[in-house]
Amino acid sequence: MNRTVGLKQFDLTRGALVKFMQTLDTETADKQPEGFNNTIRWHIGHVLSAAEAFMFGREFKHLPSEYPSLFGFGTRPSEWKTEGPSLEVLMSQLQEQAQRIKAIPAEAFEQNLPEPFLGLETVGELYGMMLYHEADHIGQMKAMKRIVEAEKVTK
Template structure:
């Protein structure tokens, strides 16, 4: 089971990055009608959410700046961004680095039970799997937004 999860990790993140790199730079900060955020926000949100779910950001990891929670946490909006906002290239680099750290997770930790179930997940492995599910949801948003923006051009 763990091999399948690690393969899914690689597949999901690689496909996400491939799609992010295929978005024209001028499209990432467009917020199309009917959408709550931008492609830029979704990219940062996936990075920040995965760091939070898998590595307990910002409490137990310092791989991302603390202000990422203010920029990309659930309920945040690009219209309210203040201060330094990382570029897509910085976020993409951080996504790649995060994948390297994800692949170093000890197999035995996947069966560790959480102190309390979180979002219905009872073990750390289930939480990692949820993070991948979440990433795929946001990839769908990015793909839909890209099509809407390109069609409106």
């Protein structure tokens, strides 16, 4: 992936997530609509955690070490043993992470991964996967918000 195009796509995608978050209240973010496995807050944390793992490895040097157990694949808020981070904390972490991702040198995107992941072989390919993953979850969050808001009106 061309680094300039990738950065523009990342700005669009992460910007859309931040803008979407500004429309949320805690009640909406924490409501799990029927037919969905998680909440909007979970999806936000999942996007943050997945991007961290994709781009910086699984050590989580810049995010709380409990995030994989809160937001990893197969987790759900109904099974949390602790309260998740606030929307404000998640927003701040997403913005800080965006700066770290944008600071990755262009040459790093040509590096091979230690081993292929989902058929991806380079850091740049993994970056493209991160963008796809984030955009996919934004779509899910927008659908969930519409359902939650519609349920509020009918009650």
